[in-house]
Amino acid sequence: MTLPELDPALALRLPAPAKINLFLHIVGRRPDGYHLLQTAFRLLDWGDEITLSRREDGAIVRTTDVPGVPPESDLVVRAARALQAATGSPFGADIGVLKRIPMGGGLGGGSSDAATVLIALNRLWGCDLSRPRLQEIGLKLGADVPFFIFGETAFAEGVGEDLQSMSVPPAWYVMVAPDVAVPTAEIFSEKGLTRDSEILIMRAFAMHTTRNDMQATVCKKFPEVAEALSWLSLYGAARMSGSGACIFAPFDSKEKAEQVAGLAPQGWKVWVAEGLDRHPLKAWVV
Numbered sequence: 690m691t692l693p694e695l696d697p698a699l700a701l702r703l704p705a706p707a708k709i710n711l712f713l714h715i716v717g718r719r720p721d722g723y724h725l726l727q728t729a730f731r732l733l734d735w736g737d738e739i740t741l742s743r744r745e746d747g748a749i750v751r752t753t754d755v756p757g758v759p760p761e762s763d764l765v766v767r768a769a770r771a772l773q774a775a776t777g778s779p780f781g782a783d784i785g786v787l788k789r790i791p792m793g794g795g796l797g798g799g800s801s802d803a804a805t806v807l808i809a810l811n812r813l814w815g816c817d818l819s820r821p822r823l824q825e826i827g828l829k830l831g832a833d834v835p836f837f838i839f840g841e842t843a844f845a846e847g848v849g850e851d852l853q854s855m856s857v858p859p860a861w862y863v864m865v866a867p868d869v870a871v872p873t874a875e876i877f878s879e880k881g882l883t884r885d886s887e888i889l890i891m892r893a894f895a896m897h898t899t900r901n902d903m904q905a906t907v908c909k910k911f912p913e914v915a916e917a918l919s920w921l922s923l924y925g926a927a928r929m930s931g932s933g934a935c936i937f938a939p940f941d942s943k944e945k946a947e948q949v950a951g952l953a954p955q956g957w958k959v960w961v962a963e964g965l966d967r968h969p970l971k972a973w974v975v
Contacts, residue, residue, distance in 0.1 A: 697743040705805040706736040707796040709930040712899030714886035735962035744781035753785040768803035778814045793870025795931030804837030820974045840968035860939040861946035866958040867913035871933040907933040
């Protein structure tokens with residue numbers, strides 16, 4: 690299928706949805722130090738927003754300030770430059786980021802932003818790279834980027850790049866963002882971290898038999914995460930997403946989720962998001 694070309698004069702406003710890890714098991718470690726995982730990724734109908742416009746001079750310019758993230762280390766800038774390097778495209782881009790996804794929250798904000806940039810510039814620059822090729826480029830930016838380019842609920846293995854589609858029931862999630870950023874690398878290096886979970890067969894596991902192997906370690910180091918988990922567990926099957934710090938619990942209706950969210954302690958960052966089966970830009974890559 691050939692997608693229609695985008696008008697290069699248009700400034701695009703595009704979603705970069707958050708993800709949650711429905712579970713996360715650490716099943717081993719590679720010789721290079723990377724941890725081998727099994728996880729289930731699900732997108733949320735909530736996240737960041739990326740604005741993009743094509744430049745003719747080849748420059749990559751971030752047009753918005755992201756506190757604590759200089760442009761040269763921002764994944765959106767690195768993603769655009771990686772696509773330039775892979776394709777030799779003469780074009781550049783102005784890139785703006787409206788951040789909603791908390792950094793250090795385990796919701797994949799930076800990775801999702803990078804994936805949206807790769808998907809959109811692939812079309813805006815007329816590169817026409819395939820989904821697998823974009824995923825290869827994305828993997829060099831971060832282990833979660835290939836999932837967002839894959840673009841649907843997935844069972845993931847390896848470092849998170851070996852993806853298979855899976856179906857999960859519809860759900861609304863109560864999300865809690867404790868006021869702390871969890872450094873992923875620090876948690877992965879903790880001596881007490883479980884690294885030998887039993888390997889699951891995708892179609893033979895039940896969600897109630899799963900867990901997040903990083904949760905206990907994060908809760909021990911960050912009391913704010915433990916407090917949020919304890920509170921949300923009063924109302925549903927609460928779990929930490931990724932390496933934290935965000936906590937979620939699924940509910941079968943928006944009304945029930947909003948009711949629980951309304952009970953949160955004053956001052957907490959709590960919201961409700963619907964599970965999303967497909968990335969809004971899924972059809973932009975063939």
